[in-house]
């Protein structure tokens with residue numbers, strides 16, 4: 001793809017300073033939008049700043065196969081470089097783990113993604129379809145020009161250039177930097193954070209199922225990382241996070257209180273040089289998710305609790321749907337973005353209902369703040 005010295009490359013002879021759409025953010029949402037618009041024959045620039053949170057081992061649900069097909073990607077491409085995910089074990093609401101095995105799933109198995117490799121794969125498909133892909137390039141605050149175009153500054157190491165576009169797609173992740181600049185407001189539903197640590201590789205670790213285990217003040221998660229590593233993560237609210245959870249020793253001591261996780265991690269030292277890292281994992285929604293000449297996708301539009309395992313799927317789906325709406329709008333269908341935002345609302349409302357139901361299954365710690373907050377949720381806060 002591109003280099004810092006030459007922020008954009010591509011194979012189509014698009015005019016290099018004006019695009020139908022500029023997409024800020026090259027995660028799954030931005031890449032899916034770029035693929036969709038490029039396939040529709042639109043000129044599109046996809047810029048990724050490479051500033052996102054460190055990508056943990058994330059699982060992609062089997063249903064994503066259909067979406068990958070729709071994007072023109074053969075799902076078998078993921079069988080190289082990503083471990084299969086054969087299901088989930090869940091000790092949630094009971095000390096005894098229940099199993100959801102993907103052998104019963106009509107789509108087959110899912111994957112434990114190597115996120116940098118997955119994102120790179122998607123961006124290379126965008127490039128192959130004719131999008132310009134600018135790596136390590138930040139999209140700055142946009143300015144609206146009198147003719148309705150946007151003017152945006154692209155900054156790569158040491159190099160700046162200005163381009164124009166008719167549509168801006170915000171795929172910048174949870175912070176929704178572009179949409180917030182355009183006046184949209186983020187609504188946060190909780191203060192969930194993840195503290196995660198990689199364990200040292202172990203070639204004997206052939207367990208391809210994820211494991212979730214609830215705890216009095218949150219829940220634990222473990223999954224394999226490519227090729228033989230293992231990620232362990234603790235999810236809790238920012239105000240409930242033990243302050244000392246910053247060293248591998250304290251983190252592993254705490255992990256020992258979760259018996260199923262502890263069994264998976266037993267005897268595994270931390271990955272050399274790794275320390276526990278903390279990142280945001282809260283549920284959030286953007287209001288509005290589209291405006292005059294801009295539209296938000298993926299986590300920028302709706303960010304889901306990782307317990308749902310829906311984040312990457314939703315990023316791909318909303319990226320594709322928003323790009324279709326932009327294409328339709330450019331063809332004169334001016335209500336297309338309204339249909340997109342209405343669909344987002346419906347999906348998010350059913351997610352919220354499911355989220356509450358899932359947390360109500362855990363009755364052992366109903367008086368603890370973490371579970372109380374989710375079983376009796378309050379109105380979201382702006383910010």
Ligand SMILES: Cc1cc2nc3c(=O)[nH]c(=O)nc-3n(C[C@H](O)[C@H](O)[C@H](O)COP(=O)(O)OP(=O)(O)OC[C@H]3O[C@@H](n4cnc5c(N)ncnc54)[C@H](O)[C@@H]3O)c2cc1C
Pocket residue numbers: 024025026027028029030047048049050051052053056057058059060061137138139140171172173174177194233279280281297298299300304306309310311312313315
């Ligand atoms: C701890 C944790 C565990 C998770 N586990 C799972 C899981 O198992 N399964 C699952 O499906 N989901 C999971 N998720 C959710 C998943 O990570 C997100 O839903 C998904 O990454 C959203 O994709 P996105 O493309 O919207 O945003 P991101 O992947 O966040 O990508 C945004 C991109 O925008 C770039 N960017 C930001 N600002 C700019 C700018 N101004 N200009 C240009 N580029 C910019 C960033 O560098 C980044 O690459 C998890 C999330 C967390 C926090």
